[in-house]
Amino acid sequence: MIDIKFLRDNIDVLRTALANRGASIDLDSILEVDASKRSTLHEMEQLRAEQNRASEEIAKLKREKADASQQLEAMKALSGRVKELDEKVRELDADLQQRLLIIPNLPDESLPIGKDETANREERRWGTPRDFDFEPKDHVDIGAALGILDFERAAKIAGARFCLSFGAGARLERALINFFLDVHTREHGYTEVLPPFMANTASFTGTGQLPKFKDDQFVIGNEGKDLYLIPTAEVPVTNIHRDEILNEADLPIKYAAYSPCFRSEAGSYGKDTRGMIRQHQFNKVEMVKFTTPETSFDELESLTANAEKILQLLELPYRVMTLSTGDIGFSAAKTYDLEVWLPGQNAYREISSCSNFTDFQARRANIRFRRGKKPEFVHTLNGSGLAVGRTAVAILENGQQADGSVVIPAALRPYMDGIERITPLK
RNA sequence: GGAGAGGUGGCCGAGUGGUUGAAGGCGGCGGCCUCGAAAGCCGUUGUACUCCAUUGGGGUACCGCGAGUUCGAAUCUCGCCCUCUCCGCCA
Numbered sequence: 001m002i003d004i005k006f007l008r009d010n011i012d013v014l015r016t017a018l019a020n021r022g023a024s025i026d027l028d029s030i031l032e033v034d035a036s037k038r039s040t041l042h043e044m045e046q047l048r049a050e051q052n053r054a055s056e057e058i059a060k061l062k063r064e065k066a067d068a069s070q071q072l073e074a075m076k077a078l079s080g081r082v083k084e085l086d087e088k089v090r091e092l093d094a095d096l097q098q099r100l101l102i103i104p105n106l107p108d109e110s111l112p113i114g115k116d117e118t119a120n121r122e123e124r125r126w127g128t129p130r131d132f133d134f135e136p137k138d139h140v141d142i143g144a145a146l147g148i149l150d151f152e153r154a155a156k157i158a159g160a161r162f163c164l165s166f167g168a169g170a171r172l173e174r175a176l177i178n179f180f181l182d183v184h185t186r187e188h189g190y191t192e193v194l195p196p197f198m199a200n201t202a203s204f205t206g207t208g209q210l211p212k213f214k215d216d217q218f219v220i221g222n223e224g225k226d227l228y229l230i231p232t233a234e235v236p237v238t239n240i241h242r243d244e245i246l247n248e249a250d251l252p253i254k255y256a257a258y259s260p261c262f263r264s265e266a267g268s269y270g271k272d273t274r275g276m277i278r279q280h281q282f283n284k285v286e287m288v289k290f291t292t293p294e295t296s297f298d299e300l301e302s303l304t305a306n307a308e309k310i311l312q313l314l315e316l317p318y319r320v321m322t323l324s325t326g327d328i329g330f331s332a333a334k335t336y337d338l339e340v341w342l343p344g345q346n347a348y349r350e351i352s353s354c355s356n357f358t359d360f361q362a363r364r365a366n367i368r369f370r371r372g373k374k375p376e377f378v379h380t381l382n383g384s385g386l387a388v389g390r391t392a393v394a395i396l397e398n399g400q401q402a403d404g405s406v407v408i409p410a411a412l413r414p415y416m417d418g419i420e421r422i423t424p425l426k
Numbered sequence: 427g428g429a430g431a432g433g434u435g436g437c438c439g440a441g442u443g444g445u446u447g448a449a450g451g452c453g454g455c456g457g458c459c460u461c462g463a464a465a466g467c468c469g470u471u472g473u474a475c476u477c478c479a480u481u482g483g484g485g486u487a488c489c490g491c492g493a494g495u496u497c498g499a500a501u502c503u504c505g506c507c508c509u510c511u512c513c514g515c516c517a
Contacts, residue, residue, distance in 0.1 A: 060444090072497050079497060
């Protein structure tokens with residue numbers, strides 16, 4: 001959430017930032033609601049103060065067994081007025097909050113300015129895409145030939161955009177989850193977390209999925225239940241510290257969590273319909289950090305490096321993109337996308353997204369730390385480390401051989417019972 | 427799902443509708459004592475919004491959440507949420 005005080009004092013900065021994002025927000029009417037709320041609140045508070053003074057006086061009179069009927073009469077009228085104003089303040093504040101909650105974060109100054117992904121800036125590449133002496137297949141064909149992926153039956157069970165894997169395919173995902181968590185906890189200093197896979201409205205609002213992106217979420221329909229399936233472990237893990245004041249000495253706090261992720265993919269009809277690139281459910285290991293404000297951008301670099309390390313260990317070629325102002329997500333101030341090379345698509349495709357949310361989520365979720373007298377908002381960051389399904393796709397496509405088998409990266413073999421390649425399932 | 431108990435400050439724990447932001451204790455911080463420490467003693471100790479101001483001072487709100495009764499609610503009423511115990515069901 002944008003600080004209302006910042007909005008009051010820096011409306012032009014905000015206007016430019018929102019224009020760069022391609023967001024149209026009526027800032028002037030927000031200022032109007034804010035001013036109206038504050039003046040009403042002020043008026044009400046003065047009447048309250050009067051009420052409190054009179055109340056004290058009445059108490060004193062009663063103790064002395066004196067007559068207080070005159071004061072009581074006067075307070076009756078005032079009480080009604082206070083109630084009116086209180087209701088008005090409540091309405092104005094609700095209106096204000098609603099408006100503030102749909103303002104996106106300020107993009108960092110280092111972002112390329114542009115209207116969409118074509119303006120994203122490539123920072124670096126690692127690895128070289130392999131030369132094939134045969135026509136490389138995509139993971140759907142590879143998986144079908146190996147008998148480890150079955151999209152038809154998945155559709156029978158749950159519909160389109162679901163995946164069903166068998167044998168080495170299923171084992172591959174489980175291996176990747178363990179491998180990712182081991183690297184992040186053993187080598188990168190993250191604490192492993194296993195969070196709830198559903199979360200409530202307050203949590204979803206805290207990280208920014210609600211109220212604006214309700215259509216992207218799967219809602220648990222049971223009567224009276226306030227629950228959504230998580231679209232990423234970012235939601236439950238960031239909300240671990242909602243409404244808390246952390247110790248500065250404990251920062252940065254670093255969590256790594258496996259979770260399945262559920263996305264309705266509303267509005268993406270026709271996009272990536274083939275294969276397991278875009279699913280309603282996929283596995284992911286997510287890294288989440290809570291930091292002090294002045295270290296968050298350095299922490300973003302190391303977080304990104306932690307995700308890159310996984311790709312390097314798996315010998316998968318990738319590139320790092322800085323998202324432009326027009327492509328960056330709602331809550332983020334800066335995002336690096338890691339794009340892995342997919343021979344089956346002859347393209348780099350997103351496999352990790354690493355973001356610094358600055359104080360945007362911390363303000364929404366009220367996550368603070370103390371180092372002086374006043375508590376301050378922390379900065380929150382998160383990044384995929386990595387998307388498991390897409391990593392499996394990358395391994396299948398990059399490791400495929402002319403005979404249809406798939407060579408498993410050496411680093412992963414200990415997690416695959418030591419086998420070197422996946423061969424057709426009988 | 428059924429029955430019961432309970433939600434008060436960083437923690438524990440009092441609290442009769444009227445100087446209760448809230449007794450007391452613990453913890454934290456500062457000081458005294460000490461060569462140093464412990465013990466002891468003294469003091470201090472929430473958050474948010476807001477107004478005036480140089481340090482600082484004032485106002486309002488907050489006792490799970492929301493509504494109601496009242497001149498006035500931590501205290502009374504109603505609804506909701508959460509926690510615990512027992513039973514049932516279940517992995």
